[in-house]
Each structure stands twice: as C-alpha cells, then as structure tokens.
Amino acid sequence: MCCAARAIRDRSCGRSSRSPTASGTTANTADGGDGTYRRFTVGPAAPGSNEHTLDRVRHRDYLLDQRTAAPAARNWLATARPTLSIGTVYPELSKFDIPLLPSHDVLIHLHRVTAAGLLPE
Structure with a gap:
C-alpha cells in the first residue's frame, strides 16, 4: 500500500461497498439526445488513477474530511x-x-454501488 493510501486509511472512518467512479459500478445514463437510459458496468480502475489508489485503502466504505487529512494524504x-x-x-467526457x-x-468512498432506477410515473 502506498503512503498516501496508508495516510487516508489512518484518517478514514467507515465500516466495512464503491465510489460512483470505481470499478464494478453499475449505472444508468441518458445516451445521445434521445433521452433513452442505458445501463452499463464500469471496468477496473486504471493504475495511477484516483480510484485505483482509493480502492486500495483498508476500509471498503469510508469518509475522509480532506480539510483535516494528514500531511502525506493532503x-x-x-x-x-x-x-x-x-x-x-x-462514456464521452468522462475522464479528467x-x-x-x-x-x-x-x-x-463506497466500494460497491448499483444503478438508480426511474421512479414510476
């Protein structure tokens, strides 16, 4: 585990599911201009990405107040x-x-999330 993940782990609190940007996430999104909702699953987080390191923290679900994080984590x-x-x-305009x-x-950070559904009309 890298020192940043360790510092985040030490400051995080949580129980023992994936952020909306983490691998394995299932979501619905409007695709194109037709307003049709499509379901998709995101693959594994790319090495070197924020998600990849955040997934390596000991806790599966956690909250980190970044304003009070340890210097190494900051x-x-x-x-x-x-x-x-x-x-x-x-997936257009999705990587920054x-x-x-x-x-x-x-x-x-939530280790696992699932797609939201539309409310019945």
Whole structure:
C-alpha cells in the first residue's frame, strides 16, 4: 500500500461497498439526445488513477474530511490524477485529471454501488 493510501486509511472512518467512479459500478445514463437510459458496468480502475489508489485503502466504505487529512494524504490529494466521472453523457467526457483536495471538502468512498432506477410515473 502506498503512503498516501496508508495516510487516508489512518484518517478514514467507515465500516466495512464503491465510489460512483470505481470499478464494478453499475449505472444508468441518458445516451445521445434521445433521452433513452442505458445501463452499463464500469471496468477496473486504471493504475495511477484516483480510484485505483482509493480502492486500495483498508476500509471498503469510508469518509475522509480532506480539510483535516494528514500531511502525506493532503499532498497526494492535491495532485491531479486521472479520474473517471460518470455523468449523463458517459462514456464521452468522462475522464479528467482532477486533484481531489481542491475539488471537494469531503471524500466518500463506497466500494460497491448499483444503478438508480426511474421512479414510476
């Protein structure tokens, strides 16, 4: 485990499921301009990505208040790395180099998530 993952682990709290950007995530998204929802599963997180390192933390689910993170974790969190963003046009416009520290106050990592469904009309 790298020192950043260890520092995050030491500051994280959580029980023992995957972030909306982590591998194995199943989601629904509108595809193209037709508004049709499509279901897809995201593959494994790429080595060197934010998701890859966050998946290596000891806890499966955790919350990290980045404002109070240890210095080693803050240094890692301040560096831009490839990050998968699942939005309404996935997979287009879905990969960005993002530093997590200035982007978010709190990081919530869920090891496993599933697609949301539409509410009945």
